[in-house]
Amino acid sequence: MKKSNEKLRILLKRSLVLFSANIFLFFILVGRLYYLQIYQGEKYAVLADSNRLSTRLLVPPRGSINDRNGVELATNIQNFQALLIAEQTRGSIDNLLQEIAPLLSLSEKDKARIKKDISTHRRFVPVKIKDNLSWNEVAALMINNYRWPGLIIDQGLIRYYPFGKYTAHPLGYVGSVSEQDLQNSDAPLLQVPGFKIGKSGFEKTYDESLRGTEGILKYEVNAYGRIMREIEKTDGIKGSDLDLTIDIRLQKAAFDAFGDEAGAAVVLDVHTGEILAFVSTPAFDPNLFVDGISHKNWNSLRNNEKTPLTDKAVSGQYSPGSTFKIVVALAALEAGIIDEKTTYNCTGRMQLGNHLFHCWRHYGHGKQNLVEAIKNSCDIYFYETALELGIEKIAAMSRRLGLGQVYDLGLENQKSGVIPDKKWKQEKLKAPWQQGETVIAGIGQGYVLVTPIQLVTMLSRVVNGGYAVSPTFIKRKEAAPAEPLGISEKNIALVKQGMFEVVNGTGGTAARAKFKNSDIKIGGKTGTTQVRRISLKERAEGIKKDEDLPWKYRNHAWFMAYAPHDNPRYAVAVIVEHGRSGSGVAAPIASKILEEAIKLDIR
Helix, strand or coil, rough: HHHHHHHHHHHHHHHHHHHHHHHHHHHHHHHHHHHHHHHHHHHHHHHHHHEEEEEECCCCCCCCCCCCCCCCEEEEEEHCCCHHHECCCCCCCCHHHHHHHHHCCCCCHHHHHHHHHHHCCCCCCCCCEEEECCHHHHHHHHHHHCCCCCEEEEEEEEECCCCHHHHHHHHEEEECCCCHHHHHCCCCCHHHCCCCCCCCCCCCHHHHHHHCEEEEEEEECCCCCCEEEEEEEECCCCCCCCCCCCHHHHHHHHHHHCCCCEEEEEEEEEECEEEEEEEEEEECHHHHHHHCHHHHHHHHHHHHCCCCCEEEEEEECCHHHHHHHHHHHHHHHHHHCCCCCEEEEECCCCEEEEEEEEEECCCCCEEEHHHHHHCCCHHHHHHHHHHCCHHHHHHHHHHCCCCCCCCCCCCCCCCEEEECCCHHHHHHHHCCCCCHHHHHHHCCCCEECCHHHHHHHHHHHHHHEEECCCCCCCCCCCCCCCCCCCCHHHHHHHHHHHHHHHHHHCCCCCCHHHHCCCCCCCCCEEEEECCCCCCCCHHHHCCCCHHHCHHHCCCEEEEEEECCCCCEEEEEEEEEECCCCHHHHHHHHHHHHHHHHHHHHCC
C-alpha cells in the first residue's frame, strides 16, 4: 500500500511538471502569435502582399521623329507576336514546332532557341515564337488556331522607318538592349525583355527623351506565380517627339539625284543654318536592324565597296580641290594681296625651285583676273596668290569660314577635317612647312581635308553676306541672328561674281549646272580631286583617262552652289566619290537639288 502511494505521488509530480511545461509552452506560443500578429502584424501583412502581388513595367510608345512639315520619319506601327504557353499545349513541343515552322519560316536555330526558352521558364510563362508577323502569318495561325492550344498572338508596337534608306544616316535605328547598355544605365525600362533603344543617329542621341516614361501593371499571383487577376494599371507616358529641319521631299529628291553614284549632299538655309537635306549614298534600310539584322544582310552592307554604312556627309574627309579657291580668294582680298584688277599670266605651268607646278589646262589660260580665274578655275592664279598670302592667312580664313570644325549636330563620328599650318605640320609630322606645300594648299590639295557639312557651311557664310551661321537639325523658334564675320561686302560680291560666271559665263566650268526650266540664276564652284596618279606602266598599257581606271582609283568630284544668285536662300555641297569630274557629274546633281528646293519654296 505504501509503495502504491509512492508511485501515485511520483506520477502526480511528473504530471504537474508536464502540465506546467505545457502551460509555459502555451504562453510562449500565445506570446509569439501576439508578437507576430499584433506587434509586427503590419510588417508581415506587407510581406504577404508582396508575395501575393506582382508588378510589371509597361513599355510606353516611343516618340516620333518628324520632318519640318510634321511628316513622320520614324514612327511606331502595330507589331504582332506569336507566343507559346507550354502548359496549355497538347502533345510534344517538338511536334507543334514542326507543324508551325513552314507557316512562320522557322529555322532549326529558331526552334532550338524556342525550346531553350521554354526549358528556362515556368510552363505557364509565355515564350516568344516569332516577332513582327506579317498579315499572311497572322491569318495562317488564326485559321488553324484550334489545332494548337497554347499558341497565342499578342499585339504591341514596333519602330518603323517609312522612308527607309532616304533617312537612314541622320535618323539611325533602334535595337535590342545589350549587356554593355545595361552596364552603362540603370534605367528600369532597359530590364524589360524585348525593349529597344537607339543605337545610332538621332535615335541614339535623343534616346532618353524619345523612349518616354514606363507604365505599371499590378496583378495578383498564386503560390506558383501564375497570374490570377489584374489589380491596377497605369499607362506609360509617350516619349517626346523630335522635330527636324529636314524637308523629306527635298531629301528624297537629293538622294535620287545621285542615281547609282556614291557620295553625299547637304543643303542649308544660308541665313539660319537649318539643314534642309542631308544625304549619304548609298544607304541602307534601317528597318533591317530593328529586330536584329541577318548575317547575310550585314555582310552585304559591310563588304560593299561604296560603304553604305558610312555617313559621308559628316565623316567623309576629302580634299576640297578647286572649291577651296573661294577661301584663298577671300583671304587674299581681305589681306590686300590682290584686288579685282590683279592679274597673273597662266602659261600652264609655274616653277618653284626645281619643281614645276601645272595648271589643269596644260596650255594655260593666259592673262587672268580674279573673276576670270574663279570662272576658269585657273590653278596658276591661285598658286601665285597662295605663295604671296602664306599658309597662316589661308588657314585663318578657312577656320573663320567654318572649315576644320566639328558642329553640334547630334551625330556621332563627325570628323573635323584638316586645315594645315606650320604648327600643325610640326606637331603632326615633326617637320617644317615648305613653300611647295603652300602652293598645292592654294588649290585645295595636299594636307587640306574637309567634309561636305563643312564645305556647305563655308559657302553659306560667304553668300549670306559674311555671317557666321552654323548648321543645325533642330528648328529654333527664336534663334539669335548670326554674328558678322567682318568680311568686306565688296570682296564677297567679287567672289560671288566669280561663282556666277562659273555657271553662267562663257566657257565657265559648270555650264551644265544651269537651271533648265527656270530663269533663276545660280552660282557655284567645281572641284576635282585626284585619288591616284596614272602610272607610266598603266599609260603604256593603254590606261590614259580617269574613266579607264577601276572605280576606286578615279578622281572625286565636287560641286558647291547657291541659289538664287541675286538673293541667296539655299546652298548645297555635293561630293561624288570617284565621280571623275566636278563639272560633268557633281554639278548636274547639285543643280537638280537646288532647282527642287526653289520649286518647293522651303521656309
